[in-house]
Amino acid sequence: MIEGNRQHIWTGRVVFAPPSLFLLLAVTLLVVVSWAAQAVFDNLALPFGLFVLTSAIALRGMVMHYSHRSLGMGNGVTLIRAALVAVLAGAVVAAQPATWAVFALACTAFALDGLDGWLARRSGLTSAFGARFDMEIDALLGAVLALILLTDGHVGPEILFLGFTRYAFVVASLFLPKLRAALPDSLRRKTICVIQIAALIALICPLTPLWLMAPLSWGAAGLLLWSFASDTRWLLGRP
Structure with missing residues (x-):
């Protein structure tokens, strides 16, 4: 109707x-x-x-x-x-x-x-x-x-990169209009998003050993930052 x-x-x-x-x-x-x-x-x-x-x-x-x-x-x-x-x-x-x-x-x-x-x-x-x-x-x-x-308390401040890089990007877009443009679909972006959440869940799992937490959090944070940096560079490089 x-x-x-x-x-x-x-x-x-x-x-x-x-x-x-x-x-x-x-x-x-x-x-x-x-x-x-x-x-x-x-x-x-x-x-x-x-x-x-x-x-x-x-x-x-x-x-x-x-x-x-x-x-x-x-x-x-x-x-x-x-x-x-x-x-x-x-x-x-x-x-x-x-x-x-x-x-x-x-x-x-x-x-x-x-x-x-x-x-x-x-x-x-x-x-x-x-x-x-x-x-x-x-x-x-x-x-x-x-x-x-x-x-x-089992991880350091690097965990904030895993949780808040997206919001930092949104804030940056308020000052850099080029960042507001739509991004093309990307398998790399989707894969790293899955890795990001999977890493956070693995870090929360009670069975994850303490010695693995720092390498896991830093590794996932590094991938996420690289992905956002790649998208930012592409957007800023557009005419």
């Missing part, structure tokens, strides 16, 4: 636009986030606030840039990943975070990363919004994991 320029999904007697379904799912997940964060990490404020902020920004992006008539399971999975990341944020300020719970949540969020894109492609609901939403949740997962590791 279409009203003006707004497309809707007809579900029986009620008409839902994709943003409405997104909001409904977000509210439902907010209840789950609140319960899980309190139960696992005894912390509610940070996960609650982070998920509300993330959902609000994503909802605004959907209203402005999403044109499909269906929400799509891919976007739903990405929102679930955002909820998992929000719960993980509770470990940043927890007095004694449950290490295995952190590891399990991080692994689940990482495993779902490939599912949302696959679902979007399979259903023909790929979109610039969905790709950006997925990328930003990847970045947020990296930042939260880096903060957890930093507070744990």
